[in-house]
Amino acid sequence: MKLHLFNISNFKVDGGAMFGVIPKALWSRVYPADENNLITLTLNSLIVETHGRVILVDTGWGDKQDEKFFRHVHLHGGEGLIEGLKTRGYSPENITDIFLTHLHADHCGGSVRKIAGGTGYELTFPSATYHVSRTQWEWASANNLREADAFLEENILPIVQSGRLNLVDEDGELFPGFSVRICYGHTPGLMIPVIDDKDRKLVYTGDLIPTMAHIPLIWNMSYDIESLKTIEEKKAVLQESLDNNHILVFQHDVNFECCTLEMTQKGIRAKDKFRFNEIASSLRSSQ
Numbered sequence: 109m110k111l112h113l114f115n116i117s118n119f120k121v122d123g124g125a126m127f128g129v130i131p132k133a134l135w136s137r138v139y140p141a142d143e144n145n146l147i148t149l150t151l152n153s154l155i156v157e158t159h160g161r162v163i164l165v166d167t168g169w170g171d172k173q174d175e176k177f178f179r180h181v182h183l184h185g186g187e188g189l190i191e192g193l194k195t196r197g198y199s200p201e202n203i204t205d206i207f208l209t210h211l212h213a214d215h216c217g218g219s220v221r222k223i224a225g226g227t228g229y230e231l232t233f234p235s236a237t238y239h240v241s242r243t244q245w246e247w248a249s250a251n252n253l254r255e256a257d258a259f260l261e262e263n264i265l266p267i268v269q270s271g272r273l274n275l276v277d278e279d280g281e282l283f284p285g286f287s288v289r290i291c292y293g294h295t296p297g298l299m300i301p302v303i304d305d306k307d308r309k310l311v312y313t314g315d316l317i318p319t320m321a322h323i324p325l326i327w328n329m330s331y332d333i334e335s336l337k338t339i340e341e342k343k344a345v346l347q348e349s350l351d352n353n354h355i356l357v358f359q360h361d362v363n364f365e366c367c368t369l370e371m372t373q374k375g376i377r378a379k380d381k382f383r384f385n386e387i388a389s390s391l392r393s394s395q
């Protein structure tokens with residue numbers, strides 16, 4: 109199994125919205141904000157190469173919307189989707205599977221692009237199967253006021269029209285060494301990949317625990333549809349990860365990519381913090 113993590117792009121969001129009921133005096137000490145109250149997040153995508161498949165987890169914002177749309181998200185830095193793949197020896201044609209944790213615009217936008225020199229849209233990864241949970245697909249298709257800004261038709265419809273959509277029904281192994289855990293608090297049908305590379309399991313926590321600062325149980329995004337469900341789901345993932353010494357991999361944390369866990373008087377907290385490359389190379393050398 110080969111594993112890579114790369115940051116497609118940084119973006120900015122309102123810090124208060126990222127930490128829900130937690131006062132700014134507390135969260136801003138852990139995750140600093142700029143003068144406009146905005147915090148910087150990454151879009152870390154995971155590449156998993158296993159048994160002849162190349163799986164890409166999430167595709168970032170993409171570039172289909174207009175300048176006004178992107179002015180609000182302040183994209184900056186990062187490697188870019190196609191460039192980040194290229195640096196690691198992959199082209200869009202090599203990708204066999206696109207695994208979308210969910211269909212919010214910052215996670216799936218890069219899956220679909222504008223047809224160059226034409227009108228309409230096409231899939232960015234022409235040979236890939238696109239995996240989304242059935243629950244999330246049906247939820248996004250029905251849409252709702254709270255998530256209307258996050259579920260964008262142009263990100264979603266071309267996938268189903270292509271006939272390349274695979275709907276995932278339940279928890280379990282989707283590829284060898286690549287399992288799925290379906291969550292409901294952030295948005296119904298959020299899929300969390302759990303990678304089993306013989307020695308160590310990695311939990312890519314997606315929007316369940318977007319940054320290391322979100323490990324405390326009530327430090328949750330106000331974007332979550334059902335906060336109490338998020339708390340229950342986090343509690344279970346953190347306890348299992350602590351008990352089995354799993355490594356958490358964060359999708360949105362600009363400061364920390366990975367950590368292990370320990371029990372403290374305050375509850376489960378981060379223990380060792382490290383870059384993804386350190387585990388990827390230690391997993392390789394132990395094989």
Ligand SMILES: [Zn+2]
Pocket residue numbers: 210212294315
């Ligand atoms: Zn989300």
